[in-house]
Amino acid sequence: MSSKRSPRRQFLKNGAALASFAAGAISSSSGKLFAADVPSADLHAYGQRSRFENDVRIGSLALWPIVPGARRDYGFRSPLQDSMGIITPASLHFIISHGHEPPDIDSRDHQLMIHGMVDRPLIFTLDEIKRLPSVSRLHFLECHGNSAAAGITGEPRKLTSATVQDTHGLTSCSVWTGVPLTLLLGQVGVQKGASWIVAEGSETGRHTKSIPLEKAMDDCLLAYGQNGEALRPEQGYPLRLLVPGWQGINNVKWLRRIYVVDQPYMAMMESTKYPSPRLDGKSRWFESEMGPKSVITRPSGGQQLGSRGFYEITGLAWSGGGAVRRVEVSVDGGRTWKDAQLQQPIVPKAHTRFGLSWTWNGEEAMLQSRCTDDQGHVQPTLAELSKYWGVDADYFRLPPTTADMGNFNSIQPWKVSRDGSVSNALL
Amino acid sequence: MRCSSLLSALAVLGLAECSVAFAQAPGYGNLGRAPSREEIQAWNQSIGPQGKELPPGSGTAKQAEEIFAAKCAACHGPNGEGSQAAPRLIGGRGALNTPTPSRTLANYWPFATTVWDYINRAMPPKQEGSLSASDVYALTAFILYRNEIIPEGQVLDAASLPKVKMPNRDGFIPDRLEDIHSLRARGCNAGHCP
Numbered sequence: 001m002s003s004k005r006s007p008r009r010q011f012l013k014n015g016a017a018l019a020s021f022a023a024g025a026i027s028s029s030s031g032k033l034f035a036a037d038v039p040s041a042d043l044h045a046y047g048q049r050s051r052f053e054n055d056v057r058i059g060s061l062a063l064w065p066i067v068p069g070a071r072r073d074y075g076f077r078s079p080l081q082d083s084m085g086i087i088t089p090a091s092l093h094f095i096i097s098h099g100h101e102p103p104d105i106d107s108r109d110h111q112l113m114i115h116g117m118v119d120r121p122l123i124f125t126l127d128e129i130k131r132l133p134s135v136s137r138l139h140f141l142e143c144h145g146n147s148a149a150a151g152i153t154g155e156p157r158k159l160t161s162a163t164v165q166d167t168h169g170l171t172s173c174s175v176w177t178g179v180p181l182t183l184l185l186g187q188v189g190v191q192k193g194a195s196w197i198v199a200e201g202s203e204t205g206r207h208t209k210s211i212p213l214e215k216a217m218d219d220c221l222l223a224y225g226q227n228g229e230a231l232r233p234e235q236g237y238p239l240r241l242l243v244p245g246w247q248g249i250n251n252v253k254w255l256r257r258i259y260v261v262d263q264p265y266m267a268m269m270e271s272t273k274y275p276s277p278r279l280d281g282k283s284r285w286f287e288s289e290m291g292p293k294s295v296i297t298r299p300s301g302g303q304q305l306g307s308r309g310f311y312e313i314t315g316l317a318w319s320g321g322g323a324v325r326r327v328e329v330s331v332d333g334g335r336t337w338k339d340a341q342l343q344q345p346i347v348p349k350a351h352t353r354f355g356l357s358w359t360w361n362g363e364e365a366m367l368q369s370r371c372t373d374d375q376g377h378v379q380p381t382l383a384e385l386s387k388y389w390g391v392d393a394d395y396f397r398l399p400p401t402t403a404d405m406g407n408f409n410s411i412q413p414w415k416v417s418r419d420g421s422v423s424n425a426l427l
Numbered sequence: 428m429r430c431s432s433l434l435s436a437l438a439v440l441g442l443a444e445c446s447v448a449f450a451q452a453p454g455y456g457n458l459g460r461a462p463s464r465e466e467i468q469a470w471n472q473s474i475g476p477q478g479k480e481l482p483p484g485s486g487t488a489k490q491a492e493e494i495f496a497a498k499c500a501a502c503h504g505p506n507g508e509g510s511q512a513a514p515r516l517i518g519g520r521g522a523l524n525t526p527t528p529s530r531t532l533a534n535y536w537p538f539a540t541t542v543w544d545y546i547n548r549a550m551p552p553k554q555e556g557s558l559s560a561s562d563v564y565a566l567t568a569f570i571l572y573r574n575e576i577i578p579e580g581q582v583l584d585a586a587s588l589p590k591v592k593m594p595n596r597d598g599f600i601p602d603r604l605e606d607i608h609s610l611r612a613r614g615c616n617a618g619h620c621p
Contacts, residue, residue, distance in 0.1 A: 291618020
């Protein structure tokens with residue numbers, strides 16, 4: 001698989017060529033040279049990946065402006081096809097910031113104000129927040145537009161050549177470190193009658209999002225750390241909100257203010273861009289929680305199987321409603337299913353890695369996975385989802401429009417052809 | 428910290444949550460400082476549907492003609508018709524009960540306060556925050572008048588703006604803002620709401 005390049009062989013080849021003039025090259029007893037040392041100056045102070053690894057995020061900063069011929073996307077997608085385990089490196093975590101570049105904040109200057117319906121409005125420095133008892137939690141984030149098959153970004157996603165980065169790259173998973181939001185809300189003293197918070201970022205445009213107080217008090221986190229280091233600028237440095245299991249838009253980056261109020265504030269995104277229209281003209285807003293979902297990351301669209309024989313089918317499963325309880329895999333387009341093995345740890349509202357041993361007999365196959373969470377909710381097929389939404393398959397073949405159903409969590413089929421090529425077979 | 432050692436041990440395993448106990452604990456002393464009234468006012472730019480936070484100032488459609496031409500038209504078009512650079516602000520009215528509903532400001536946005544809030548915090552790009560409150564009232568009036576939502580002479584200010592009813596105010600489920608917060612009560616399930 002992935003026979004297009006063999007990083008290791010490439011590494012050895014280039015290394016040998018270099019070795020002949022590299023100081024410190026080692027001769028083996030047979031007189032053959034080993035690979036030269038990697039030039040190390042940059043690697044010792046702050047590590048970098050091997051120069052033979054070249055996965056990157058793809059996408060565009062925002063839907064606007066429209067540049068003819070250029071990709072039009074909500075943000076930058078994570079390369080899930082080569083993901084390992086369940087942690088996304090911060091450098092490859094998907095990014096959405098609706099066109100705004102990360103502000104250049106010195107963490108020593110950063111402050112968070114909590115005010116509104118509270119007994120004691122307070123401004124905290126980041127340093128003060130870091131003095132409080134911290135927690136670290138594993139959580140996925142997912143854009144509500146991830147995998148959407150209609151709408152503007154549905155176009156690349158519908159192509160048979162689509163990769164899992166195109167179809168599912170707007171989700172990632174990290175260990176987030178910070179302070180439970182309840183702790184700071186306790187410090188300011190939330191007043192009776194308060195029922196929502198409004199969170200605001202410090203970027204140009206100051207994205208805001210209303211979140212029910214109930215959720216804020218439940219499991220939200222003020223995060224300053226990601227995977228063992230400070231947040232990256234594009235992930236909200238130095239402070240972001242984490243709203244586990246809910247649409248990505250809630251996880252306000254560069255967090256500067258929390259306003260405690262008694263109703264949703266109907267900020268631009270939540271009241272005009274995120275509602276999902278029904279065919280009767282009414283729209284559902286604040287759908288908030290992401291449903292159970294899974295996708296096979298290997299083999300997936302754009303990859304190539306080599307010889308017939310053994311392959312592990314592997315992928316990611318998650319649910320905003322809780323922990324993944326079961327993942328089933330089908331290699332015959334959903335006629336029969338087998339339970340996949342779930343890798344530990346299995347954590348609520350986090351990616352869970354699954355795997356299933358498979359022997360490819362060289363025939364055409366249709367690979368897909370189905371997630372069930374610990375609430376008993378099962379990931380739907382496209383037909384089931386369409387029925388729920390009251391649309392038919394033609395809906396997804398419409399030209400790009402502003403019609404767009406969020407929280408798209410349909411089962412994703414990948415077709416393996418006899419020549420070993422793997423392609424997107426959703427539509 | 429009020430977690431018993433058993434609870435702490437469970438918490439380490441991710442089986443219990445000590446943070447709740449933290450929140451109810453008597454607090455962390457003098458962490459944080461009290462902002463002044465002016466500081467709160469300066470930081471707080473969130474305008475809710477009731478418009479409580481709207482600042483003084485006022486404007487009419489006519490007063491915005493020049494500002495719109497100078498600061499908005501380059502991207503949104505001289506008549507707000509939209510371009511490759513930015514979405515349409517004026518027009519796009521039509522039925523919503525189709526697979527391809529028009530989600531323009533006039534056809535879709537439920538609250539006029541959102542128009543004010545968004546222009547104030549996000550427009551024009553790279554010069555966010557440069558418009559005066561009266562400019563923002565005037566630009567909002569201009570967009571709403573050109574969309575035939577308010578009459579030409581209407582003065583928009585903190586009192587009148589929240590009263591403007593947008594054409595699609597009743598197009599959302601649940602209708603009442605009080606009913607939005609509980610996904611369970613609304614019958615939302617597995618990421619989808621009825």
